[in-house]
Structures are given as structure tokens and as C-alpha cells.
Amino acid sequence: MKKIKLILCLFSCLGIAFTGFAQSSTPQTGSLKGKIQESGTREPVSFATVALLTLPDSAAAGGVSADEQGNFIFPKLPYGKYILKISMVGYATKRIPNLQLSENKPALDLGTIQMLSNTKTLSGVEIVGQKNLVEYGLDKQVLNVAKDLSSVGGTASDALKNAPSVAVDIDGNVSVRGSSNITVLVDGKNTGQSAQTILSQTPASAIERIEVITNPSAKYDAEGMGGIINIILKKDGKKGLNGNAALNLGTYDNHNASLNLNYRYKKFNFFTGYDGMQNSRRGIYELDRSTTYQASGSTTESTTYLEQRQKGRRQSQTHIPKLGFDYNFSEKESITLSAKLFGNSWNERETVNNFLQNDTRPEDISYTRLGNTENGIDVIDYAFSYRRAFALKGQEVTASAVYTTINGHFDRFYHQFNTDANWNNVGGDSRENFLQEFNVKPFFAQADYVHPIGEKGKVETGAKRSQRVLNTEFRGEEFDYDKNEFVLNELTSNKFGYSEFVNAGYVNYGNTWKKLSYQVGVRAEQTEIIVTDKGNDKKYRNPYFNLFPSAFLSQEINENLKLQLNYSRRINRPNYEALNPFVNYSDPLNIWYGNPFLKPEYIDSYEGSYLKFWNSGSLTATGFYRQVHNVIQQVRQVVNADVANNTYVNLNDGSSYGLEMSGSQALAKWFKLSGNASAFNYKVSGTPLGVEANSSKFSWLGRLNANVTLPKNISAQVSVNYRSPQALAQGTRAAIYNTDFSIKKDVLNKKGSVTFRVSDIFNTLKWDTNIKGKGLVYDLHMKRQTRIATLGFAYRFGEQEKRRRTEAGNSLEGMF
Structure with a gap:
């Protein structure tokens, strides 16, 4: 302190x-x-x-x-x-x-x-220029979700499939330039939810744009190797009553709806809204694994072959009501108060057929495991923000606070029985329940001050307090057939606590000399992590203090050509799941547990960028290099001939370097192409737990969007995505590719629109992973229902006069 x-x-x-x-x-x-x-x-x-x-x-x-x-x-x-x-x-x-x-x-x-x-008449129809799907800047890329037809009926994760540098996997996990360690903000503010929850449960219809910042300045949290993804929700500041509504109906019970209302009267601006979503996905999971094990004192090895085939269906519902108001004391001073409820429930039913063959056993083993998972979570966000500008242009004070309560449960019910060659039940029934309840109370408060220096300079300083306190209880139960009831299993039951406290302060100074803009800054963070294994009465503390410097240079060659160099140091703290030492036996052949002794990753990130504009397009080229210390990776280790352990370890070091190209070009008044490609090499090294975990592989990903403007207010979009094979600590993940198609027609004097979309039109999205380690060969194939057709209608109403909204902290603008 x-x-x-x-x-x-x-x-x-x-x-x-x-x-x-x-x-x-x-x-x-x-x-x-x-x-x-x-x-x-x-x-x-x-x-x-x-x-x-x-x-x-x-x-x-x-x-x-x-x-x-x-x-x-x-x-x-x-x-x-x-x-x-x-x-x-x-x-x-x-x-x-x-x-x-x-x-x-x-x-x-x-x-x-x-x-x-720039207009042109085609067969009597006037074609006009529109905002680009992706806009490129030296400090960030902006994805205009409202202009992305391919995300209609989807979520923020679906929208990010068109963002430069970003990849999305089968579970909606997002990575930036190969790193899944990112910070997700909503309207420039932290929330208490995980990045995956925010991205997978926020309807794309509620989003105005998404900003991707790969190398933020010292003003922002140092957490996240991949940088910051900032989701800007739709807002309105028009006079009187106005709003928008949308309804999207999809195949296989995939639907969503939204309604947003805004009423501005004198110094007050009231807003409320609702977003609802229903998703349904079927999927398959196929695992082929061989494990070779030599028992202590034995001179022979034993090899087990596991064939696991799983089919399932996941259904979920999400409800997000919200309300709040702005009050403008004057043009220079305002406050915002808001509250948002996030309710989500999902159910997944699965059938897993297992076949085991061992070269030392006289008979093969086959059994079926039926699973039913029920999950529910309720979140309430209370947010406050304040802004005060002064007579001196650019001088202002802002403050904000967010308090969140999260309560939920994650329950899994399993029924297992032996089977014959045709997977018929032949006895040996057993039943298990794994029940989890949890509550989290995140809190964030920060204050920032900006003061102009001379004609073009400024100094920024501020402080922030963030904390997350989580308590969870695991309860394992086994069915006692003699008593005809479930009884507690002490081995699979535990209580766990996780607390994270971060106090931070920063200072930035920026100025301009001729055509050279520069900014230097440093952020200080004092962190304390407390992991409590309540079931075994153990507590692990890890306090540490770090400085995170950053530096940015921007050279304007002319008004259409700019260059930039930047550096920042960042951190990736292991999450509570990676730290939790409790052993998860829900799949007895694949056991999972965390490592409370994990150290945080430290990242030195360097970037150089080139940005060129011309009348019909733009081009951005960025070279980047990251040096990672204490790399956190998931590893698998053979325990015996049938069972493999999965845990997390720190490797020695890792590094990645690559080149990213993004651009757009109008080939005609009615036809525009935009796209991006990123090529990088990722290398990790280490031998944790005696397991070789060295890997180096070149990977690349690319996207191409074609936008066509047709007569009678019709527009269409085709999006193609490709990600090359990806390196893992103990293996590789195969290439991923898909194509989406969308078409939209404006109606009702352009106040409404009808959109038809088909995602993964050729049904090519699948995930194949190969892992090789000491005594272990692991091949996994996963496929989910990704080809979905959606028909949507959107309508906006109210006054047409717009004003600039005074709410602070909505955008990560003004890095210089």
C-alpha cells in the first residue's frame, strides 16, 4: 500500500x-x-x-x-x-x-x-456511399456492426468473425492474433462477467460498433495479452421519444428480439430497453485416444485405446432488460445512472458412447454415459458515470463506478451403464450428480483527469480500484441403490473461494512536434490474489507489484499517409478456474484440476503500422512482435492406461511475430471489397511435469467481404473466413473456414429493413485437434450446427434531429 x-x-x-x-x-x-x-x-x-x-x-x-x-x-x-x-x-x-x-x-x-x-444512377436507382463495414485507424480497428449484414440474428461473437486480427472458436471463445487473453469492455467500462459470456450472450442487434485495440496505452487496464475489445451499444440522444425495434427468426429455434426507447426532455434523457435471445445447437464430439503407461516396478507397457462418440443438443434463453437516465447540469457537466439485468439459462443433453480396448485385458469394455446439464445465472449491473469539463478546452474530469452481483448454478446429472456391441443396456448402472452454486461480486471505480499543455499537448492521470470476490460450492452425489437415494460423495465435493484486488494509477503525457505526435506513460498496479481451498482448509496468497510502461509515436507524412510505432507491457493473470485445485471427476477418463501456484504471464508488445488513404479505399499494414514470459498452457498427462489428467502449467517463454494487412476498395459505385489477413508465428517452450510442451508453428487467417448495392434499396453481402492450422503446446488444430451470405431491403421510407441471412452456407465449420505427448496420442473432432437461416425485420422511429451524447467513457478515443 x-x-x-x-x-x-x-x-x-x-x-x-x-x-x-x-x-x-x-x-x-x-x-x-x-x-x-x-x-x-x-x-x-x-x-x-x-x-x-x-x-x-x-x-x-x-x-x-x-x-x-x-x-x-x-x-x-x-x-x-x-x-x-x-x-x-x-x-x-x-x-x-x-x-x-x-x-x-x-x-x-x-x-x-x-x-x-459520390452518387451514380443505375437503371434509375441512386447508389450512395455508405459507412465502411470495418474502419481502420493507427490505434484500433472499428467494426460497424450495424452495417454488418452477416451478423443479423447472431451475437457479438458472430459479429467479431469479421473483425481484423480476431478468431472465434466452436464455443464462442475469441482470440486476437492467436491469444485468447483479452479484456472485454462494454461502453468503455468493465463488467463482472467473463469475456466469453459477454460476447456469446450479447445480441448483435444491440451493438452499434466494436473497437479492437491491440496495444492500448497506460490509461487502460494492463490485463489481456490480446488487448482490448470494446463493445459500443446502440444509444440515442434525439429530442422527444424515439427508439428502434428488431425481430429475427431463425431455423432450429434460433430467435432474438430487441426494443430500445429513449425520451429526452430538457436536461433529462431517459432510456430503457430489452434484448431477448433463444439459441439451440446440436453437435457431435468424437475422440480417439491412445495412452501408453508403464506401472511402477513393471517391465512392460500397457496401451489403452479409447473411442468416445458424443451427440448432444444445447438450448439457451437470455433476457436483458435495462433502464437509466442522463442528467445535464450544463453543457459541460453531466451524470448517468443505469441498471441492467442479465438472465441466462441453458440446458444440454448428451449421449456419450465409450469403447475401451487394452492389449493386456482379455475383454473390451463398452458403456454409455447419459448427461443432462442445467445452468442458470442472474446478473445485475449498477453503473454511475460523471463528467465535468472546464473553460480551458480539453480540460475535464470523469469518474465512473460499476457494482455487479452475480448468482448462478451449474448442475450436471449423469447416468452410466454397460452396453453390448449395439449399445444396448446390459446392466452395471450408476448415477452421479455434480452440483455447483456460485456468487461473484465485482466492483470497479475509477477517476480520470485530462489537462491540456500548450497548443497540442496534454497530460492524463487517474486511479482505479477493481475487485472480484467469488465463492463457489461443489457437491458430488452418488446414487445408493440400497437406500434408493443420492448420498454425498466427499471426494467430489468442495468449497472454493477466489479474491482478486487491483489498485492502479497511471500518468500519460502526449504532444505534437511539427507532424510527429508522441505519447509516453506508465501504469502502476498492485495486485493481490487469494485462493481458498475451503474443503481442505488451505489458502494461497500471491501479492505482486508491477509497472507497465507504454510509448507511442505517430508520424504524419501527409494528410493521407501516416506511420506509427508503439510499445506496451501487459499482464495476463490466471483465472479462477485455472487456479482451483479441486479435482473434477465428471468425466472419469479425462480428469481436470487447476494449479494454485500459477504465475501471471508478462507480455512485451511491439507494433509498427502504416496507414494509407485514397478516395476509393484505404490500406493498413501492421507488423507486430510479442515476447511472453511464464506462458500459461493447458497440458495433458497419462495417469494410467485408462485415465489422462488435464491441468495448467507455466512454460518457460513464448513469442509471436507477424504481419497484418487490412484494407478496402470500391471497385464500382455499387461494389466494394474489404478484407484483412494476418500471418504470425507462435512459439512456446518448456517441459512441465516431465511432459514435452515445445511447439512452433506458422499460422494465418484471412477474411474477405464483398458488399453489393442493388436497385430498389437492396444490398447484399458475402463474407468468407479462413484460419490456417494453429499451434498448441502439445499439438495442432486444423484449418477452419466458412462462408456467410446476407441480403437486405430497406422499406417504409428507409425507416425499416428486412434482412435474410444464412451462416456457414456450405456447412464447412468444424474443429479438429491433434495432441501428442509422452505416452499420449489424442485426436478430437467437433462439429456443431452452424448453418442457420435467419429472417429479420428492424424498424426505427421518432424524431430525426440528433445531438452529441454527453455520456463519458463510451469510446476508447483520443489515444493521442
Whole structure:
């Protein structure tokens, strides 16, 4: 705690010093602002590039990007004469000459600036430019989910299949450049739920856009080797009552619906909504495994062959009601209070046929294991945010807090019996229950301060407290046929506690010299992890203190060409499942348990980027290198001829390096291509538990999206995804590929739309894994129901006038 207090004191002193420095000089500067709209439709032109040139030499004086509502501002400009240049793919470049700032007129408000879309008539139909599906920046990629037809009726995980650098597996787990260690934020804020839960249970219809930041600055949590995925939910700030509704009906009982309402009156803005989703998936799981084992004192080896065939169906329902309000004390000060309930339940029924053959046993063994899993979880999020801006442009204070309660159960019921060659029950029945109850209470609170320095510089500082306290109870039961009841099994029962406390503070300083922008910063985090094995009365503590520096350089060659270099140090803390020493016997042939002695991973991440714009497209190229220390990996170890253990260990080191290319190109007014490809090599090394776990493999993934605009307000999209074979600590995972198709028609004066989508149209998505270790060969094939057709209708209503929302922390903008 002394270290934390000292660092926070240092940050405060730095803030005071910078404040004094800034007030010591009052340069002769003014400001320039405006709002960009599309001519005719009066819709905002989001994220347009706004460049400022000096007169008479037309030298670059600065550049900004418009926000989502088309607003832009140059807060501190030297007095002089300027030319304003606005450009955006799909629109004619706009120039406004002869702009002058002086002592008599230090502030210019250009009001609404109209931009002409690049239009063309095809058979009497006007084709207009639209916002790109993926927009590329030097510090992040933005996936405009609202423009992604292939995610209609899906979830955030489905939408991320089109995001650069991102891969999604069969269970909805997301990885970025080969790493599944990511931090997921919602509207720029932490939630208490896992990344997988957020991504798999958030309907795509509720999302406006998703930001992928692979190398965040010191301002953000150091957690997550793969960086940050920030989900921006749909919001509305129009006057009066307005909202939107959507209904999507899919094959095999896959449906979702949403309704969002917003009412703005004077200084209040009230919002409420509901998202509901029902999913159903059938799947198969086929495992072929051979284990070779030599018992202690024996001179011969015994080999067992296991053939496991599983079929199942998972059904789930999700309900997410929410409500809240904004209150604007003034244009510079506002608060937001909100609450959200997340309720999810799912059931999975499975039949697993097992066949075992051993070269030392006279008879083969076959048996069937019937499983029924019931899961339920209820989450309530309470959120608060505050924003206060000051007279000095760019100076502001923000604060936010999120308190979450999570309660749930995860119950598994098994019935096992011996079978003949045709899988008929021949006796030997046994029944087992594995019941788990858990509660989690996450809490996050943070405060940030930004202070401008000179004309283009700024200092940022802030502090954050985050904590997660989890308690869970496992109860194993076996059916006693003599008593005709289930009785407690002490071996499979336990109580477990996990607590994580992180205190953090940071400071960033950024400025611009000519066309070079730079930012340096450091984040300090004091962490304490407490793992409690209550059943065995054992407690494991792991406190540690770390500094996480970051540095960014951005060079503007011209208004259409930029270069960037950056570095950051990050951490991946093992989750509670990897730390829990309790042994899970739910599959007696594949036993799982955690490792409470796991150390966190530390990552040094380097990136270099190139960004080029032109009138009809853009290109981003990024080279990256990561050095990972204390790599956390799952390993398998043979226990005897029939059983394999699965646990987690720290390997020595790992590294990955690669190149990523992303771009878009309009080939015609009605046809646009966009895509990305990422190639990387991942290497890990180590020999934990006597198990060889060295692996090095080149992998790559690519995506291609084709968007076509047709007559009569019809548009179509085809998306192709491919991921090459992937390296694992003890083997490889085979290539994955799929194709999605979507078509949409705007109706009711473009207030409504009808969409038809087919995911994995050729039904090619499958997951094949091969593992090889000491005495172990493991081949796994998994296939789930992925070809699903969805018919959807969406409608928006209310006033058409938009305003900029004052809620703080919605976007990870302004890295420089």
C-alpha cells in the first residue's frame, strides 16, 4: 500500500505541476469547430477526416476525425489564415478556404457543413456511399456492426468473425492474433462477467460498433495479452421519444428480439430497453485416444485405446432488460445512472458412447454415459458515470463506478451403464450428480483527469480500484441403490473461494512536434490474489507489484499517409478456474484440476503500422512482435492406461511475430471489397511435469467481404473466413473456414429493413485437434450446427434531429 500511495501522490504532484506550467503562458490561440452532414439526407458523416492547412503555403497545421455524430473541433489554433479540407470514402472532398482566426474573432463555428455523396444512377436507382463495414485507424480497428449484414440474428461473437486480427472458436471463445487473453469492455467500462459470456450472450442487434485495440496505452487496464475489445451499444440522444425495434427468426429455434426507447426532455434523457435471445445447437464430439503407461516396478507397457462418440443438443434463453437516465447540469457537466439485468439459462443433453480396448485385458469394455446439464445465472449491473469539463478546452474530469452481483448454478446429472456391441443396456448402472452454486461480486471505480499543455499537448492521470470476490460450492452425489437415494460423495465435493484486488494509477503525457505526435506513460498496479481451498482448509496468497510502461509515436507524412510505432507491457493473470485445485471427476477418463501456484504471464508488445488513404479505399499494414514470459498452457498427462489428467502449467517463454494487412476498395459505385489477413508465428517452450510442451508453428487467417448495392434499396453481402492450422503446446488444430451470405431491403421510407441471412452456407465449420505427448496420442473432432437461416425485420422511429451524447467513457478515443 505504501508503494501505491507514493505513486498516487506522485501523479497528483505531476498534475499540479503541469497545471502551473499551463497557466504560466497564454498563447494567442483560438478554436474552430463544425458538424458534417450528408447533403440531402442530413445524416451525420461519421469519422470523416478533417485536415487544416495554413495559408499561403498550404502546409499541414493539424488534423482530427469527426465523431459518430459528425462533430469536430480544433480547440487551440494559432491566429492566422487556414483552409479546411474534409474527406471521407464515398463522398466528394470538401474544401472551405479563407478561414481566419484573430484577436477580434478567436472562435469560428462553421455550423453544419454539407458533403455530397459520390452518387451514380443505375437503371434509375441512386447508389450512395455508405459507412465502411470495418474502419481502420493507427490505434484500433472499428467494426460497424450495424452495417454488418452477416451478423443479423447472431451475437457479438458472430459479429467479431469479421473483425481484423480476431478468431472465434466452436464455443464462442475469441482470440486476437492467436491469444485468447483479452479484456472485454462494454461502453468503455468493465463488467463482472467473463469475456466469453459477454460476447456469446450479447445480441448483435444491440451493438452499434466494436473497437479492437491491440496495444492500448497506460490509461487502460494492463490485463489481456490480446488487448482490448470494446463493445459500443446502440444509444440515442434525439429530442422527444424515439427508439428502434428488431425481430429475427431463425431455423432450429434460433430467435432474438430487441426494443430500445429513449425520451429526452430538457436536461433529462431517459432510456430503457430489452434484448431477448433463444439459441439451440446440436453437435457431435468424437475422440480417439491412445495412452501408453508403464506401472511402477513393471517391465512392460500397457496401451489403452479409447473411442468416445458424443451427440448432444444445447438450448439457451437470455433476457436483458435495462433502464437509466442522463442528467445535464450544463453543457459541460453531466451524470448517468443505469441498471441492467442479465438472465441466462441453458440446458444440454448428451449421449456419450465409450469403447475401451487394452492389449493386456482379455475383454473390451463398452458403456454409455447419459448427461443432462442445467445452468442458470442472474446478473445485475449498477453503473454511475460523471463528467465535468472546464473553460480551458480539453480540460475535464470523469469518474465512473460499476457494482455487479452475480448468482448462478451449474448442475450436471449423469447416468452410466454397460452396453453390448449395439449399445444396448446390459446392466452395471450408476448415477452421479455434480452440483455447483456460485456468487461473484465485482466492483470497479475509477477517476480520470485530462489537462491540456500548450497548443497540442496534454497530460492524463487517474486511479482505479477493481475487485472480484467469488465463492463457489461443489457437491458430488452418488446414487445408493440400497437406500434408493443420492448420498454425498466427499471426494467430489468442495468449497472454493477466489479474491482478486487491483489498485492502479497511471500518468500519460502526449504532444505534437511539427507532424510527429508522441505519447509516453506508465501504469502502476498492485495486485493481490487469494485462493481458498475451503474443503481442505488451505489458502494461497500471491501479492505482486508491477509497472507497465507504454510509448507511442505517430508520424504524419501527409494528410493521407501516416506511420506509427508503439510499445506496451501487459499482464495476463490466471483465472479462477485455472487456479482451483479441486479435482473434477465428471468425466472419469479425462480428469481436470487447476494449479494454485500459477504465475501471471508478462507480455512485451511491439507494433509498427502504416496507414494509407485514397478516395476509393484505404490500406493498413501492421507488423507486430510479442515476447511472453511464464506462458500459461493447458497440458495433458497419462495417469494410467485408462485415465489422462488435464491441468495448467507455466512454460518457460513464448513469442509471436507477424504481419497484418487490412484494407478496402470500391471497385464500382455499387461494389466494394474489404478484407484483412494476418500471418504470425507462435512459439512456446518448456517441459512441465516431465511432459514435452515445445511447439512452433506458422499460422494465418484471412477474411474477405464483398458488399453489393442493388436497385430498389437492396444490398447484399458475402463474407468468407479462413484460419490456417494453429499451434498448441502439445499439438495442432486444423484449418477452419466458412462462408456467410446476407441480403437486405430497406422499406417504409428507409425507416425499416428486412434482412435474410444464412451462416456457414456450405456447412464447412468444424474443429479438429491433434495432441501428442509422452505416452499420449489424442485426436478430437467437433462439429456443431452452424448453418442457420435467419429472417429479420428492424424498424426505427421518432424524431430525426440528433445531438452529441454527453455520456463519458463510451469510446476508447483520443489515444493521442
